[in-house]
Amino acid sequence: MRSRQREQQYLDRDAPRFGELSKLLPVFLVVVTIVFLYVQYLFLHCLRLLQWDLPDILRNAVQISRGSWQLGVFHVVTLMLLYCLLRCLLTFPGTIPDGQGWELQTESTTSPVDGEMKSVQITEKETTGERRHCKWCLKYKPDRCHHCRVCNICVLRMDHHCPWVYNCIGFRNHKYFILLLIYSAIDLIFITVTMFESVWWSTRIDVSPALMLSLLFAECFACFLCTVNCLFLGFHGWLTVNAMTTLEFCEKSMKMAGYDSSIYSKGVYENICAVLGPKPLFWFLPCSLPKGDGLTWRDGED
Numbered sequence: 001m002r003s004r005q006r007e008q009q010y011l012d013r014d015a016p017r018f019g020e021l022s023k024l025l026p027v028f029l030v031v032v033t034i035v036f037l038y039v040q041y042l043f044l045h046c047l048r049l050l051q052w053d054l055p056d057i058l059r060n061a062v063q064i065s066r067g068s069w070q071l072g073v074f075h076v077v078t079l080m081l082l083y084c085l086l087r088c089l090l091t092f093p094g095t096i097p098d099g100q101g102w103e104l105q106t107e108s109t110t111s112p113v114d115g116e117m118k119s120v121q122i123t124e125k126e127t128t129g130e131r132r133h134c135k136w137c138l139k140y141k142p143d144r145c146h147h148c149r150v151c152n153i154c155v156l157r158m159d160h161h162c163p164w165v166y167n168c169i170g171f172r173n174h175k176y177f178i179l180l181l182i183y184s185a186i187d188l189i190f191i192t193v194t195m196f197e198s199v200w201w202s203t204r205i206d207v208s209p210a211l212m213l214s215l216l217f218a219e220c221f222a223c224f225l226c227t228v229n230c231l232f233l234g235f236h237g238w239l240t241v242n243a244m245t246t247l248e249f250c251e252k253s254m255k256m257a258g259y260d261s262s263i264y265s266k267g268v269y270e271n272i273c274a275v276l277g278p279k280p281l282f283w284f285l286p287c288s289l290p291k292g293d294g295l296t297w298r299d300g301e302d
Contacts, residue, residue, distance in 0.1 A: 023150075026163045027089065033225070034085075038078065040218035041191050042290050044211070045198045046071045077190065079181040084176050084286055085165065092169030094156035094294045096139045104138040121296055123263065142295040144264070146247055154299040156294030159239075160246040171294030174275050178240065179286055190224035193217055243271040264297045 049067025050060045096102050124143045126132055132141040134190050146158040148168045155170040162169050162177070169177045202212045216248055216289045239249060243265035265271055272283070282288035 021277060023163070027166050030085070030164050034078075034082070037218065037222060037225075040214065041074060041195060042071075044215050044218065045195045046074070048201075070190075074187070074190060077187045079185055080286070081180065081187055081284055084180040085265035087176040087286060088162070088165040088169070088173055088180055089167055091167070091176060093151075093158070093168045093174075094172040095153045096134075096137065096142065096145060096156070097295075102139045104133050104140060123297070143297045144245065144248070155244060158247060159295070171292075172289070175277060176274060176286060178236060179284065179301055181229065182230055182284065184229050185226065185233050188222055188229055191222045192226050194217065195222070212230060219234055240275050241268050241271050243274065 046067050047053075049063045049070070051064060051067075122131060122143060124132055124141075132145075133139065134141055134154050135146055136152070139154065141199045142156065143153060144156050144157040147154045148158065148161050150161050151168050153168075155168045156172040157174070159169040159174055159177070161167075163177045165177075165180075167173065195215070196219060202215050234245075239245065242266075243262040248262065266274075274292075276283040277288040277290050279288045
């Protein structure tokens with residue numbers, strides 16, 4: 001099918017999407033930041049606690065125990081972060097399917113509405129009362145669908161285009177994006193809190209200025225990123241529980257309408273399930289994606 005071929009081309013690294021190296025710069029910066037903090041935390045904090053450079057008789061068992069569990073937790077969270085980052089980068093966000101019912105009709109072209117289109121409820125319409133359509137893709141838009149000029153596709157339940165993962169955040173990868181923010185926040189909080197011990201240690205004993213400055217810079221950098229990430233996570237958490245996307249929030253703010261209301265809201269629990277999946281036990285794992293096809297969104301007032 002053409003939709004399957006378009007998705008495969010989207011994922012193909014030889015496709016134009018991955019050919020624009022300048023747009024991959026933010027992704028490169030993210031990877032460099034992760035590697036930098038990983039190296040700093042591992043060599044300046046964890047290895048100090050593990051005391052690998054000391055003979056057995058001089059090692060402190062309490063510090064070794066603390067360093068061991070901190071090293072384990074740090075690696076588990078970091079691996080989850082990297083996996084979610086990879087899924088955000090490579091997962092196709094979802095687009096309008098190929099079908100007669102979705103093809104834009106003109107005066108010179110008419111075609112019957114297929115069964116798939118008949119089952120789709122449309123709430124959002126143009127100011128004229130007509131169905132929304134994309135002038136670039138030449139297709140009718142389902143609710144909450146928007147065209148991304150960077151990816152050059154219409155994205156189902158588009159939240160926003162994220163340059164940091166060089167991908168649109170939409171119906172099929174929204175959960176990975178939220179989990180990426182969650183694991184990033186956990187990792188940064190963990191680094192900031194636990195590495196403060198090493199920063200304090202460096203001020204109490206005679207260490208080289210380079211080591212002290214490296215620890216202090218890594219701690220301040222992690223604290224700054226932690227603050228920014230937590231604020232961003234809080235905003236997207238608020239959007240999630242209120243059944244809103246970033247684009248819908250911006251549209252409401254421009255219209256000076258109610259920021260905390262959405263016609264697609266079904267209650268906090270259902271709103272969370274719509275993003276993180278139907279099984280609460282798997283909400284914080286990169287599996288069990290939300291149900292549905294991304295085309296139909298029941299009105300919250302129904």
